[in-house]
Amino acid sequence: MNNSAPVIEVEGISKIFSGKTVVNRLSLQVERGEIFGFLGPNGSGKTTFLRMLCGLLRPDAGGGRCLGYDLLSEVEKIRSRIGYMAQHFSLYDDLSVRENLDFMARIYAVPKRRQVVAETIEQMGLEPFAGQLAGTLSGGWKQRLALAACLLHQPELLLLDEPTAGVDPMARRDFWEQVYALTAQGISALISTHYMDEAERCNRVAYLAYGDLLTAGTAEEVVSRSGLSTWAASGLDIQELAARLKGVPGIELTIPFGNNLHICGTDSGQLEQSLRPFMSDERFRWQKQETGLEEVFISLMNRQARGGDGSH
Amino acid sequence: MVLTNARFSLRRFWAMICKEFLQMRRDRITFAMLLGIPVMQMVLFGYAINSDPRHLPTAILSADNSVFSRRIVAAMQSSSYFDLVRTVDSEAEAKRVIDNGEVQFVLSIPQQFSSKLVRGKQPALLLTADATDPAATSSALSAFRYFAAEALAGEFRGPLSYLQRQGAPLQVIVHPRFNPEANTRYNIVPGLIGVVLTMTLVIITSLAMTRERERGTMENLLSTPVRPLEVMLGKIIPYIIVGYLQMGFVLLAAHFLFEVPLSGNVLLLLVVSLLFIVANLGVGLTFSTLARKQLQAVQMAIFFFLPSILLSGFMFPFRGMPRWAQWIGEMLPLTHYLRIVRGILLKGNGLAEILPNLWPIALFLLVSLSIGLKRFRKTID
Ligand SMILES: Nc1ncnc2c1ncn2[C@@H]1O[C@H](COP(=O)(O)OP(=O)(O)OP(=O)(O)O)[C@@H](O)[C@H]1O
Ligand SMILES: [Mg+2]
Numbered sequence: 180m181n182n183s184a185p186v187i188e189v190e191g192i193s194k195i196f197s198g199k200t201v202v203n204r205l206s207l208q209v210e211r212g213e214i215f216g217f218l219g220p221n222g223s224g225k226t227t228f229l230r231m232l233c234g235l236l237r238p239d240a241g242g243g244r245c246l247g248y249d250l251l252s253e254v255e256k257i258r259s260r261i262g263y264m265a266q267h268f269s270l271y272d273d274l275s276v277r278e279n280l281d282f283m284a285r286i287y288a289v290p291k292r293r294q295v296v297a298e299t300i301e302q303m304g305l306e307p308f309a310g311q312l313a314g315t316l317s318g319g320w321k322q323r324l325a326l327a328a329c330l331l332h333q334p335e336l337l338l339l340d341e342p343t344a345g346v347d348p349m350a351r352r353d354f355w356e357q358v359y360a361l362t363a364q365g366i367s368a369l370i371s372t373h374y375m376d377e378a379e380r381c382n383r384v385a386y387l388a389y390g391d392l393l394t395a396g397t398a399e400e401v402v403s404r405s406g407l408s409t410w411a412a413s414g415l416d417i418q419e420l421a422a423r424l425k426g427v428p429g430i431e432l433t434i435p436f437g438n439n440l441h442i443c444g445t446d447s448g449q450l451e452q453s454l455r456p457f458m459s460d461e462r463f464r465w466q467k468q469e470t471g472l473e474e475v476f477i478s479l480m481n482r483q484a485r486g487g488d489g490s491h
Numbered sequence: 492m493v494l495t496n497a498r499f500s501l502r503r504f505w506a507m508i509c510k511e512f513l514q515m516r517r518d519r520i521t522f523a524m525l526l527g528i529p530v531m532q533m534v535l536f537g538y539a540i541n542s543d544p545r546h547l548p549t550a551i552l553s554a555d556n557s558v559f560s561r562r563i564v565a566a567m568q569s570s571s572y573f574d575l576v577r578t579v580d581s582e583a584e585a586k587r588v589i590d591n592g593e594v595q596f597v598l599s600i601p602q603q604f605s606s607k608l609v610r611g612k613q614p615a616l617l618l619t620a621d622a623t624d625p626a627a628t629s630s631a632l633s634a635f636r637y638f639a640a641e642a643l644a645g646e647f648r649g650p651l652s653y654l655q656r657q658g659a660p661l662q663v664i665v666h667p668r669f670n671p672e673a674n675t676r677y678n679i680v681p682g683l684i685g686v687v688l689t690m691t692l693v694i695i696t697s698l699a700m701t702r703e704r705e706r707g708t709m710e711n712l713l714s715t716p717v718r719p720l721e722v723m724l725g726k727i728i729p730y731i732i733v734g735y736l737q738m739g740f741v742l743l744a745a746h747f748l749f750e751v752p753l754s755g756n757v758l759l760l761l762v763v764s765l766l767f768i769v770a771n772l773g774v775g776l777t778f779s780t781l782a783r784k785q786l787q788a789v790q791m792a793i794f795f796f797l798p799s800i801l802l803s804g805f806m807f808p809f810r811g812m813p814r815w816a817q818w819i820g821e822m823l824p825l826t827h828y829l830r831i832v833r834g835i836l837l838k839g840n841g842l843a844e845i846l847p848n849l850w851p852i853a854l855f856l857l858v859s860l861s862i863g864l865k866r867f868r869k870t871i872d
Contacts, residue, residue, distance in 0.1 A: 233714045255716055265707065265711055269706075269707045269709075269710045269711035270708065271514065271706075271708055273517040278510075278513060282506055285503070285505070285506030285509070286506050286717050287716065288500070288502050312517075328711075
């Protein structure tokens with residue numbers, strides 16, 4: 180297949196569960212070798228979208244291609260070429276680590292099965308647990324086993340649904356190193372996450388809220404397109420400051436980060452003008468700041484909740 | 492990676508089977524249940540449950556056409572115990588209708604019955620009974636002795652009134668076939684094969700699939716290239732083997748512990764049991780596509796199991812049940828399977844005699860399995 184063609188290319192894809200639109204006419208492209216981050220609040224349809232990509236759910240409208248195969252008619256071909264890691268651990272609790280991997284390798288008809296399983300166990304550092312029942316592993320090790328299971332058949336595309344939820348920082352770093360190593364070999368990855376630092380590790384991100392795709396692009400693109408400017412006030416009484424700033428014109432949102440309060444608005448002139456009276460307050464140090472993804476996503480969600488149109 | 496586009500892959504199928512066996516071995520409690528249920532049932536049903544069935548189908552083999560024989564037949568007809576469903580013309584035919592279960596009794600009236608009767612020679616009436624289920628026949632038999640004599644007494648008037656003083660004018664010879672000692676265990680224990688298979692297989696298969704869904708492993712399984720048929724057969728086949736193990740267990744216990752004579756062709760029984768086993772697995776599979784939780788699956792299985800055990804003729808003689816209950820019973824595979832098991836083991840039935848009970852099971856299998864597969868396809872979506 181054409182190597183420059185996008186690995187995921189969907190157009191107007193929708194899913195409706197008993198009258199409720201969970202994914203709303205979503206269009207998206209993911210390029211080969213790319214790490215694409217998928218963000219959005221709980222219940223925004225991330226999992227539903229990933230399930231449609233691997234043929235677990237049938238889209239109610241729209242369609243597209245995954246690895247060049249049609250989402251509706253060539254599901255089998257897609258399934259054998261992707262590695263899907265479900266949000267919840269979905270291997271067998273009552274099989275050992277090795278037995279689980281062996282089963283998955285058989286299902287994918289992996290050549291030289293035993294050798295591949297042994298190598299995977301070694302690479303993922305699972306040796307100490309190889310004979311242990313998967314159900315007795317800790318959460319982080321379960322995630323690692325699940326990742327190992329979807330790498331066995333050397334998929335071209337990884338669909339990972341919150342792969343690092345509940346995983347310690349070290350293990351998360353290991354995980355990302357692994358993902359980088361894989362994408363260096365030409366594998367693409369679509370990863371859903373709630374962590375902003377992980378969003379920033381992705382080549383591109385998309386933000387989904389209640390079924391609507393609010394924005395997509397590189398982190399810089401997303402930030403600049405939002406048009407938000409940000410000021411940070413640091414000090415001890417930021418809660419009180421936040422309360423006073425409520426309803427002040429030009430201030431769209433305030434987000435506390437520890438002893439910092441990030442204050443954002445789309446009109447940088449008016450934002451500065453509105454903040455000027457507060458800046459004389461000796462208790463806070465003021466500083467203009469780069470807008471981050473978190474501010475953008477929260478403002479997008481607020482706007483959507485207020486306006487309901489989500490147009491941006 | 493090279494992947495054949497075959498619809499069915501033996502490799503994936505084999506992977507499923509191996510996985511199921513591994514899980515079965517791990518799940519000690521379920522495994523113990525699979526073998527424990529037959530033992531418990533054997534112990535529990537060592538007792539018999541009695542009842543008083545009526546309207547038992549009866550055939551007449553009459554070699555004597557006289558007012559007396561007509562009188563006896565009429566008395567039989569008016570009693571609620573017997574329903575005269577047909578007449579037969581020869582011993583061979585009489586044997587056939589009893590062997591294939593069409594009738595429960597054959598009344599044979601011998602030649603010169605009336606002339607012997609008139610001469611006071613106490614002729615014999617032969618009542619052949621299918622006594623595989625002694626509970627079903629015993630009260631009908633004792634009733635018959637009574638009203639046969641009663642019926643004739645009405646005829647002994649005028650010139651024949653001397654016969655009234657003679658005591659019993661005739662003898663009734665009862666010939667209980669298949670279970671001459673009226674041993675209820677002979678009836679119950681072979682029936683247990685069917686009951687045990689129904690109980691465990693429906694529950695276990697409905698659990699097997701629901702468990703994948705409840706634990707979320709279905710999501711992983713379905714994102715792989717594995718096909719519905721591979722999953723289903725991979726789950727069914729290990730349990731077919733379990734079914735045969737249970738069957739062998741009950742058969743051995745029946746023979747050595749309860750000394751049930753295994754007069755029939757056990758091989759034939761093993762072969763036709765496959766139909767019954769798969770029919771039950773189909774039911775379990777259908778339930779598993781309906782149930783969201785394992786508990787629901789068990790409840791549904793019990794919902795199916797109760798009428799099966801109560802209305803199939805296992806607990807109560809089938810012919811003793813009201814018409815509507817018999818109708819329901821006829822729709823359950825266990826009813827037909829019980830007749831087959833008892834037919835083969837106790838009566839020595841061959842394929843020809845069990846055929847009338849074989850096709851309803853086959854039909855049931857077809858329906859249950861196709862509903863199961865169809866529903867299973869849908870849940871994948
Ligand atoms: N099978 C289903 N039937 C009905 N509603 C469903 C089904 N699956 C998901 N939903 C609904 O669709 C919405 C989106 O769910 P989804 O799991 O895709 O969200 P998500 O973005 O993955 O959330 P989270 O971040 O919590 O994982 C939710 O409101 C959920 O209740
Ligand atoms: Mg989710």
